[in-house]
Amino acid sequence: MLAAGTRYIWVVRLMGPQRVEVHTKDAPMRILSATDTLEAPGILRNPVPVQALFDRKEAHRVTLRNLLQREGYEDLEAVLREGRTEGGLEARVKALFSILAARGLEPDARTSARIRDCRDPKQLDTWLAKAAVADKVGDVF
Template sequence: MGESDSKPASGPFRADQLHDGDRYELSNGHPIYCVPAGPERGSRSLTGAAVIASDPDVEWAGVDVGFSVTPETLRAPDVAVAAPTAARGWREGAPPLAVEYAGVGQDEPDLRVKIGELLAGGSSYVWVVRLIGPRRVEVHRPGQPMQVCGSGDDLTAPGILRNPIPVDALYDRAAADRAVLRNLLQRAGYDGLEAVRAEGRDEGRDEGRVEGRGEDIAESILALLEDRGLAISAAARQRIAACRDPDQLKTWLLAAARITDPARLFD
Protein backbone atom coordinates (compact mmCIF):
# COMPACT_ATOMS: atom_id res chain seq x y z
CA MET A 1 0.00 0.00 0.00
CA GLY A 2 1.47 3.32 -1.01
CA GLU A 3 1.72 6.36 1.22
CA SER A 4 -1.08 8.08 -0.70
CA ASP A 5 -3.44 5.16 0.03
CA SER A 6 -2.84 5.13 3.77
CA LYS A 7 -5.52 6.43 6.10
CA PRO A 8 -4.72 9.98 7.20
CA ALA A 9 -3.89 10.55 10.82
CA SER A 10 -6.74 11.59 13.07
CA GLY A 11 -7.30 15.30 13.40
CA PRO A 12 -7.56 17.19 16.69
CA PHE A 13 -11.30 17.94 16.68
CA ARG A 14 -14.33 16.08 18.03
CA ALA A 15 -18.01 16.36 17.19
CA ASP A 16 -18.88 17.63 20.68
CA GLN A 17 -16.68 20.67 20.05
CA LEU A 18 -18.94 21.89 17.25
CA HIS A 19 -22.18 23.76 17.86
CA ASP A 20 -25.46 24.23 16.06
CA GLY A 21 -24.87 26.69 13.24
CA ASP A 22 -21.16 25.98 12.77
CA ARG A 23 -20.47 25.61 9.05
CA TYR A 24 -18.20 22.62 9.47
CA GLU A 25 -18.39 18.88 9.21
CA LEU A 26 -15.72 16.58 10.63
CA SER A 27 -14.02 13.63 8.98
CA ASN A 28 -11.79 11.65 11.34
CA GLY A 29 -11.20 14.79 13.38
CA HIS A 30 -10.42 17.04 10.41
CA PRO A 31 -12.71 20.05 9.80
CA ILE A 32 -14.42 20.40 6.42
CA TYR A 33 -15.92 23.78 5.60
CA CYS A 34 -19.48 23.59 4.20
CA VAL A 35 -20.13 26.34 1.68
CA PRO A 36 -23.65 27.86 1.57
CA ALA A 37 -25.97 26.29 -0.99
CA GLY A 38 -26.57 28.04 -4.29
CA PRO A 39 -30.10 28.72 -5.56
CA GLU A 40 -30.36 25.51 -7.59
CA ARG A 41 -29.07 23.18 -4.90
CA GLY A 42 -31.05 24.92 -2.17
CA SER A 43 -34.30 24.88 -4.14
CA ARG A 44 -34.05 21.32 -5.37
CA SER A 45 -32.95 19.90 -2.03
CA LEU A 46 -36.03 21.52 -0.47
CA THR A 47 -38.21 19.95 -3.18
CA GLY A 48 -36.74 16.53 -2.54
CA ALA A 49 -37.01 16.92 1.23
CA ALA A 50 -40.76 17.58 0.95
CA VAL A 51 -41.29 14.36 -1.01
CA ILE A 52 -39.22 12.27 1.38
CA ALA A 53 -40.57 13.77 4.62
CA SER A 54 -44.21 13.34 3.54
CA ASP A 55 -43.87 9.57 2.94
CA PRO A 56 -46.44 7.79 5.16
CA ASP A 57 -43.78 5.64 6.84
CA VAL A 58 -41.41 8.52 7.66
CA GLU A 59 -41.72 9.66 11.27
CA TRP A 60 -38.71 11.99 11.24
CA ALA A 61 -36.72 13.70 8.51
CA GLY A 62 -34.31 16.60 8.65
CA VAL A 63 -32.32 18.98 6.47
CA ASP A 64 -28.62 19.58 7.19
CA VAL A 65 -28.85 17.75 10.52
CA GLY A 66 -25.54 16.72 12.03
CA PHE A 67 -24.98 12.99 12.63
CA SER A 68 -22.06 12.05 14.84
CA VAL A 69 -21.04 8.86 13.07
CA THR A 70 -18.08 8.54 15.45
CA PRO A 71 -16.82 10.92 18.13
CA GLU A 72 -14.39 12.34 15.52
CA THR A 73 -16.76 12.30 12.53
CA LEU A 74 -19.77 14.58 12.08
CA ARG A 75 -21.69 14.55 8.80
CA ALA A 76 -24.75 16.57 7.78
CA PRO A 77 -26.55 15.13 4.73
CA ASP A 78 -28.69 17.53 2.72
CA VAL A 79 -31.71 15.35 3.64
CA ALA A 80 -31.82 12.54 6.17
CA VAL A 81 -34.43 10.07 7.41
CA ALA A 82 -34.03 8.52 10.85
CA ALA A 83 -36.03 7.42 13.87
CA PRO A 84 -37.69 10.22 15.87
CA THR A 85 -35.88 11.43 18.95
CA ALA A 86 -36.36 13.93 21.75
CA ALA A 87 -32.64 14.12 22.46
CA ARG A 88 -30.82 17.39 21.96
CA GLY A 89 -27.50 17.80 20.22
CA TRP A 90 -26.13 15.85 17.29
CA ARG A 91 -27.84 12.66 16.21
CA GLU A 92 -25.72 9.62 17.01
CA GLY A 93 -24.81 7.15 14.29
CA ALA A 94 -25.79 7.51 10.64
CA PRO A 95 -29.28 7.96 9.16
CA PRO A 96 -30.84 4.94 7.40
CA LEU A 97 -31.38 7.15 4.33
CA ALA A 98 -29.11 10.07 3.45
CA VAL A 99 -29.48 12.27 0.37
CA GLU A 100 -26.80 14.55 -1.06
CA TYR A 101 -27.32 17.09 -3.85
CA ALA A 102 -24.10 17.48 -5.86
CA GLY A 103 -23.78 20.54 -8.07
CA VAL A 104 -21.26 23.16 -9.10
CA GLY A 105 -18.22 23.24 -6.85
CA GLN A 106 -18.85 19.81 -5.35
CA ASP A 107 -15.76 18.42 -3.59
CA GLU A 108 -15.80 14.97 -5.18
CA PRO A 109 -13.01 13.41 -3.08
CA ASP A 110 -14.74 14.48 0.13
CA LEU A 111 -18.12 13.28 -1.20
CA ARG A 112 -16.65 9.80 -1.72
CA VAL A 113 -15.26 9.85 1.82
CA LYS A 114 -18.60 11.09 3.20
CA ILE A 115 -20.51 8.31 1.45
CA GLY A 116 -18.12 5.73 2.86
CA GLU A 117 -18.38 7.13 6.38
CA LEU A 118 -22.19 7.14 6.28
CA LEU A 119 -22.38 3.58 4.97
CA ALA A 120 -19.81 2.40 7.50
CA GLY A 121 -21.76 4.17 10.24
CA GLY A 122 -25.03 2.37 9.46
CA SER A 123 -26.73 4.08 6.53
CA SER A 124 -28.66 1.63 4.36
CA TYR A 125 -28.94 4.04 1.43
CA VAL A 126 -27.04 7.10 0.31
CA TRP A 127 -28.55 8.84 -2.71
CA VAL A 128 -26.46 11.36 -4.61
CA VAL A 129 -28.63 13.62 -6.76
CA ARG A 130 -26.52 15.00 -9.60
CA LEU A 131 -27.31 18.58 -10.61
CA ILE A 132 -24.80 18.71 -13.48
CA GLY A 133 -25.52 16.80 -16.67
CA PRO A 134 -28.51 14.50 -17.23
CA ARG A 135 -30.87 13.94 -14.33
CA ARG A 136 -29.59 10.95 -12.43
CA VAL A 137 -29.32 9.66 -8.89
CA GLU A 138 -26.46 7.48 -7.73
CA VAL A 139 -27.61 4.85 -5.24
CA HIS A 140 -25.00 3.62 -2.77
CA ARG A 141 -25.59 0.64 -0.47
CA PRO A 142 -23.23 -1.18 1.89
CA GLY A 143 -21.24 -3.87 0.14
CA GLN A 144 -22.96 -3.36 -3.22
CA PRO A 145 -21.87 -1.65 -6.44
CA MET A 146 -23.27 1.78 -7.10
CA GLN A 147 -26.46 1.91 -9.19
CA VAL A 148 -27.58 4.84 -11.31
CA CYS A 149 -31.26 5.73 -11.79
CA GLY A 150 -32.22 8.26 -14.42
CA SER A 151 -35.22 10.36 -15.40
CA GLY A 152 -38.30 8.14 -15.57
CA ASP A 153 -36.93 5.66 -13.01
CA ASP A 154 -38.15 5.15 -9.46
CA LEU A 155 -36.07 5.11 -6.29
CA THR A 156 -37.00 2.71 -3.49
CA ALA A 157 -35.85 2.30 0.10
CA PRO A 158 -37.71 -0.71 1.57
CA GLY A 159 -38.19 -0.51 5.28
CA ILE A 160 -37.62 3.24 5.24
CA LEU A 161 -40.01 4.64 2.62
CA ARG A 162 -43.38 3.14 1.79
CA ASN A 163 -43.63 4.61 -1.68
CA PRO A 164 -41.21 4.71 -4.59
CA ILE A 165 -39.95 8.18 -5.46
CA PRO A 166 -39.66 9.17 -9.11
CA VAL A 167 -36.19 10.50 -9.87
CA ASP A 168 -37.86 13.54 -11.45
CA ALA A 169 -39.59 14.34 -8.13
CA LEU A 170 -36.18 15.13 -6.62
CA TYR A 171 -35.70 17.82 -9.29
CA ASP A 172 -39.06 19.02 -10.58
CA ARG A 173 -41.66 20.87 -8.49
CA ALA A 174 -44.68 19.53 -10.40
CA ALA A 175 -43.51 15.91 -10.08
CA ALA A 176 -42.73 16.52 -6.41
CA ASP A 177 -46.19 17.99 -5.78
CA ARG A 178 -47.83 14.87 -7.22
CA ALA A 179 -45.75 12.63 -4.98
CA VAL A 180 -46.40 14.77 -1.90
CA LEU A 181 -50.16 14.78 -2.58
CA ARG A 182 -50.14 10.97 -2.83
CA ASN A 183 -48.20 10.71 0.42
CA LEU A 184 -50.42 13.12 2.34
CA LEU A 185 -53.59 11.39 1.18
CA GLN A 186 -52.17 8.07 2.36
CA ARG A 187 -51.30 9.63 5.71
CA ALA A 188 -54.98 10.62 5.95
CA GLY A 189 -56.09 7.06 5.19
CA TYR A 190 -56.82 7.32 1.47
CA ASP A 191 -55.24 5.18 -1.24
CA GLY A 192 -55.13 8.15 -3.57
CA LEU A 193 -57.03 11.08 -5.04
CA GLU A 194 -59.56 8.80 -6.73
CA ALA A 195 -60.48 7.36 -3.32
CA VAL A 196 -61.28 10.89 -2.07
CA ARG A 197 -63.40 11.55 -5.14
CA ALA A 198 -65.23 8.25 -4.70
CA GLU A 199 -65.96 9.08 -1.06
CA GLY A 200 -67.33 12.44 -2.13
CA ARG A 201 -69.60 10.79 -4.66
CA ASP A 202 -70.82 8.31 -2.03
CA GLU A 203 -71.50 11.09 0.47
CA GLY A 204 -73.36 13.02 -2.20
CA ARG A 205 -75.53 10.01 -2.94
CA ASP A 206 -76.17 9.49 0.79
CA GLU A 207 -77.14 13.13 1.22
CA GLY A 208 -79.40 12.83 -1.79
CA ARG A 209 -81.10 9.78 -0.34
CA VAL A 210 -81.62 11.54 3.00
CA GLU A 211 -82.98 14.63 1.29
CA GLY A 212 -85.28 12.48 -0.84
CA ARG A 213 -86.67 10.73 2.23
CA GLY A 214 -87.27 14.10 3.88
CA GLU A 215 -89.24 15.38 0.92
CA ASP A 216 -91.37 12.21 0.90
CA ILE A 217 -92.15 12.55 4.62
CA ALA A 218 -93.00 16.25 4.23
CA GLU A 219 -95.43 15.47 1.42
CA SER A 220 -96.98 12.71 3.54
CA ILE A 221 -97.56 15.15 6.42
CA LEU A 222 -99.35 17.65 4.18
CA ALA A 223 -101.38 14.92 2.48
CA LEU A 224 -102.46 13.44 5.81
CA LEU A 225 -103.56 16.84 7.15
CA GLU A 226 -105.56 17.54 4.02
CA ASP A 227 -107.16 14.09 4.13
CA ARG A 228 -108.22 14.77 7.71
CA GLY A 229 -109.64 18.13 6.73
CA LEU A 230 -107.14 20.09 8.81
CA ALA A 231 -106.03 23.31 7.11
CA ILE A 232 -102.65 24.73 8.04
CA SER A 233 -101.12 28.11 7.34
CA ALA A 234 -98.76 28.89 4.49
CA ALA A 235 -95.99 29.48 7.04
CA ALA A 236 -96.55 26.01 8.50
CA ARG A 237 -96.44 24.45 5.01
CA GLN A 238 -93.18 26.26 4.29
CA ARG A 239 -91.66 25.09 7.59
CA ILE A 240 -92.55 21.48 6.85
CA ALA A 241 -91.25 21.64 3.29
CA ALA A 242 -87.96 23.26 4.35
CA CYS A 243 -87.17 20.71 7.07
CA ARG A 244 -84.45 18.16 6.15
CA ASP A 245 -84.32 16.32 9.49
CA PRO A 246 -86.01 12.92 8.98
CA ASP A 247 -86.48 12.37 12.72
CA GLN A 248 -88.23 15.73 13.15
CA LEU A 249 -90.41 15.08 10.14
CA LYS A 250 -91.42 11.67 11.51
CA THR A 251 -92.43 13.36 14.79
CA TRP A 252 -94.62 15.80 12.89
CA LEU A 253 -96.08 12.95 10.82
CA LEU A 254 -97.17 11.12 13.99
CA ALA A 255 -98.61 14.37 15.35
CA ALA A 256 -100.55 14.95 12.10
CA ALA A 257 -102.27 11.60 12.65
CA ARG A 258 -103.39 12.53 16.22
CA ILE A 259 -104.10 16.24 16.47
CA THR A 260 -107.47 17.84 15.94
CA ASP A 261 -106.17 21.40 16.03
CA PRO A 262 -103.64 22.07 13.23
CA ALA A 263 -102.07 24.82 15.37
CA ARG A 264 -100.83 22.08 17.71
CA LEU A 265 -98.77 20.31 14.99
CA PHE A 266 -95.44 21.70 16.14
CA ASP A 267 -96.06 21.43 19.90
Protein backbone atom coordinates in the same frame (compact mmCIF):
# COMPACT_ATOMS: atom_id res chain seq x y z
CA MET B 1 -23.73 7.82 7.58
CA LEU B 2 -24.02 4.30 6.22
CA ALA B 3 -21.73 3.06 9.00
CA ALA B 4 -24.05 4.71 11.53
CA GLY B 5 -27.10 2.78 10.27
CA THR B 6 -28.45 4.85 7.41
CA ARG B 7 -29.70 2.37 4.82
CA TYR B 8 -29.79 4.57 1.73
CA ILE B 9 -28.10 7.77 0.65
CA TRP B 10 -29.38 9.40 -2.50
CA VAL B 11 -27.16 12.08 -4.00
CA VAL B 12 -29.01 14.19 -6.55
CA ARG B 13 -26.64 15.56 -9.18
CA LEU B 14 -27.86 18.88 -10.53
CA MET B 15 -24.98 19.56 -12.89
CA GLY B 16 -24.70 17.54 -16.08
CA PRO B 17 -27.21 14.81 -16.93
CA GLN B 18 -30.05 14.40 -14.43
CA ARG B 19 -29.06 11.49 -12.25
CA VAL B 20 -29.00 10.20 -8.69
CA GLU B 21 -26.20 8.29 -7.02
CA VAL B 22 -27.54 5.56 -4.76
CA HIS B 23 -25.26 4.52 -1.91
CA THR B 24 -26.02 1.50 0.27
CA LYS B 25 -23.91 -0.32 2.81
CA ASP B 26 -21.75 -3.13 1.44
CA ALA B 27 -22.73 -2.45 -2.19
CA PRO B 28 -21.16 -0.44 -4.98
CA MET B 29 -22.67 2.93 -5.80
CA ARG B 30 -25.36 2.81 -8.48
CA ILE B 31 -26.27 5.67 -10.79
CA LEU B 32 -29.90 6.08 -11.78
CA SER B 33 -31.07 8.26 -14.66
CA ALA B 34 -34.11 10.53 -14.78
CA THR B 35 -36.16 7.67 -16.25
CA ASP B 36 -35.45 5.30 -13.34
CA THR B 37 -37.18 4.96 -9.97
CA LEU B 38 -35.74 5.01 -6.48
CA GLU B 39 -36.84 2.30 -4.10
CA ALA B 40 -36.32 1.92 -0.38
CA PRO B 41 -38.02 -1.33 0.74
CA GLY B 42 -39.19 -1.17 4.32
CA ILE B 43 -38.87 2.62 4.34
CA LEU B 44 -40.97 3.95 1.47
CA ARG B 45 -44.26 2.42 0.40
CA ASN B 46 -43.97 3.73 -3.15
CA PRO B 47 -41.03 4.00 -5.49
CA VAL B 48 -39.96 7.58 -6.20
CA PRO B 49 -39.44 8.49 -9.83
CA VAL B 50 -36.02 10.10 -10.17
CA GLN B 51 -37.74 12.69 -12.35
CA ALA B 52 -39.66 13.87 -9.25
CA LEU B 53 -36.38 15.16 -7.84
CA PHE B 54 -35.98 17.45 -10.85
CA ASP B 55 -39.54 18.24 -11.95
CA ARG B 56 -41.80 20.25 -9.63
CA LYS B 57 -45.06 18.97 -11.15
CA GLU B 58 -43.95 15.34 -10.84
CA ALA B 59 -42.82 16.00 -7.26
CA HIS B 60 -46.26 17.38 -6.41
CA ARG B 61 -47.96 14.35 -7.98
CA VAL B 62 -45.80 11.92 -5.99
CA THR B 63 -46.26 13.92 -2.78
CA LEU B 64 -50.04 14.01 -3.19
CA ARG B 65 -50.17 10.23 -3.74
CA ASN B 66 -48.12 9.63 -0.60
CA LEU B 67 -50.20 12.03 1.51
CA LEU B 68 -53.43 10.42 0.32
CA GLN B 69 -52.12 6.96 1.12
CA ARG B 70 -51.06 8.09 4.58
CA GLU B 71 -54.71 9.03 5.16
CA GLY B 72 -55.93 5.65 3.90
CA TYR B 73 -56.77 6.52 0.28
CA GLU B 74 -55.11 4.67 -2.58
CA ASP B 75 -55.34 7.67 -4.89
CA LEU B 76 -57.32 10.82 -5.64
CA GLU B 77 -60.02 8.79 -7.38
CA ALA B 78 -60.69 6.99 -4.06
CA VAL B 79 -61.29 10.37 -2.38
CA LEU B 80 -63.67 11.36 -5.17
CA ARG B 81 -65.54 8.05 -4.89
CA GLU B 82 -65.97 8.55 -1.16
CA GLY B 83 -67.21 12.09 -1.75
CA ARG B 84 -69.77 10.91 -4.29
CA THR B 85 -70.96 8.19 -1.90
CA GLU B 86 -71.30 10.66 0.97
CA GLY B 87 -73.06 13.14 -1.31
CA GLY B 88 -75.52 10.47 -2.39
CA LEU B 89 -76.27 9.57 1.21
CA GLU B 90 -76.76 13.21 2.17
CA ALA B 91 -79.11 13.71 -0.78
CA ARG B 92 -81.20 10.70 0.25
CA VAL B 93 -81.40 11.91 3.85
CA LYS B 94 -82.47 15.38 2.71
CA ALA B 95 -85.05 13.89 0.33
CA LEU B 96 -86.45 11.68 3.09
CA PHE B 97 -86.91 14.62 5.45
CA SER B 98 -88.49 16.63 2.60
CA ILE B 99 -90.97 13.87 1.76
CA LEU B 100 -91.89 13.39 5.41
CA ALA B 101 -92.44 17.14 5.81
CA ALA B 102 -94.50 17.35 2.60
CA ARG B 103 -96.73 14.56 3.88
CA GLY B 104 -97.10 16.29 7.27
CA LEU B 105 -95.12 13.60 9.10
CA GLU B 106 -92.69 14.70 11.78
CA PRO B 107 -90.26 12.08 13.12
CA ASP B 108 -89.23 12.30 16.77
CA ALA B 109 -85.64 13.18 17.75
CA ARG B 110 -84.56 9.54 17.98
CA THR B 111 -85.92 8.68 14.53
CA SER B 112 -84.43 11.87 13.06
CA ALA B 113 -81.03 10.90 14.44
CA ARG B 114 -81.45 7.38 13.04
CA ILE B 115 -82.13 8.85 9.60
CA ARG B 116 -79.15 11.25 9.76
CA ASP B 117 -76.81 8.49 10.99
CA CYS B 118 -77.83 5.91 8.37
CA ARG B 119 -75.02 5.04 5.94
CA ASP B 120 -76.86 2.31 4.06
CA PRO B 121 -78.20 3.61 0.73
CA LYS B 122 -80.57 0.65 0.34
CA GLN B 123 -82.12 1.33 3.75
CA LEU B 124 -82.55 5.00 2.91
CA ASP B 125 -84.16 4.07 -0.43
CA THR B 126 -86.56 1.73 1.39
CA TRP B 127 -87.54 4.50 3.80
CA LEU B 128 -87.96 6.94 0.89
CA ALA B 129 -90.35 4.57 -0.90
CA LYS B 130 -92.35 4.00 2.29
CA ALA B 131 -92.41 7.71 3.16
CA ALA B 132 -93.92 8.55 -0.22
CA VAL B 133 -97.11 6.64 0.67
CA ALA B 134 -97.09 6.63 4.49
CA ASP B 135 -99.94 8.01 6.58
CA LYS B 136 -97.89 8.03 9.78
CA VAL B 137 -94.21 7.93 10.76
CA GLY B 138 -94.64 4.40 12.12
CA ASP B 139 -95.46 3.17 8.61
CA VAL B 140 -91.96 4.17 7.49
CA PHE B 141 -89.78 3.11 10.41
